[in-house]
Amino acid sequence: MTLLTDAAAFARPRYAEAHRHYHTAAHVQAVVHVLKVRGALTPALELAAWGHDLIYDPRANDNEQRSAEEFDTWLAAQGAPDDLRRTVRALILATRHTAPPSGRDEALFVDADLSILGANSEEFGIYDRAIREEYAHVPDDVYRPGRAQVLRHFLNRKRLYTTPEFSELEALAQKNLQRALARLEGN
Template sequence: MTPDPKLVAAARAFALPFYAEPGRAYHNAAHVEDMLAALHSRRVLTPELALACWGHDLVYDARATDNEERSAVIFDDWLAAQGVRPEVRTRIRAMILATRHTAAPADREQALLVDADLAILGADAATFDAYDAAIRQEYAHVPGLIYRLGRRKVLRGFLARERLYATPEFAGLEAQARDNLRRKLRS
């Protein structure tokens, strides 16, 4: 049984203050709405995926390396307080942790969430450039050269993947994403 759609609305209300925190130029509610729209337009959005979207970046600290883990704990605690069954919470937690982008998604739900999270890489050039500028804002505390070296490593890591998108629904973004990543690395 999937969660009641009313729970998704409650999750949105719970999550919005997190996404409105200062310093979020990209990892904000607009990013979540974009993910939801990407999943909806591909006719794969489920209440569980919607919940995972709202929970995946509750914590975003550009200085930390455990944002997804902390987000998963906070959101799981909230879901538990809402009476969501443990097996549903486990799936949602796994989806959130998959957005660390450190391993291949373990199942289709995780793959869809990860692909939606990375859909921005396959956006048109102007939208990708705005995303890239917003990421730089979130890392404003990092000196220029150090940021460029770190960003280059991240972008090269994405390019080194055999495929950026694991699901057929998002596979059409692959070529544009690779073009955007190569173009950014050249600049």
């Protein structure tokens, strides 16, 4: 087995946890797929895809940090080189979406992670409903403004996608986000 195959086998049980509705293995496979069809998939990006949502607790705000740490521990136990481990860790942490990506690989990975925002309206709707299911524990009067804040954060960016490989998703993502925001705000 290769490191990539082993990583998928290691991560799949986590992505199958009952509380996950969007952050599943299907999301990981979608991230890998959009990178692959754009000719941008590398082993480090594929490893980061399997590690980036390894831990997903909708009640926590440090999922990416914890995912990066746990996946790095696993990579170290597999004998992965230090430079690969550093790269994968940085890629995973980039999906916090709190700062602009540092370098091309991070930009590609962040764009791939956010590619669902630029999906057709049906796929975006499925994603949006799945996110709500993951936050079923949050009452509507708290969820709606919180989710609106997240969507507004993405809408307020100068550009959502920073790489040429994903730029064609920009217009549709803007429309999807605007429609979702209008629904949340009752407009």
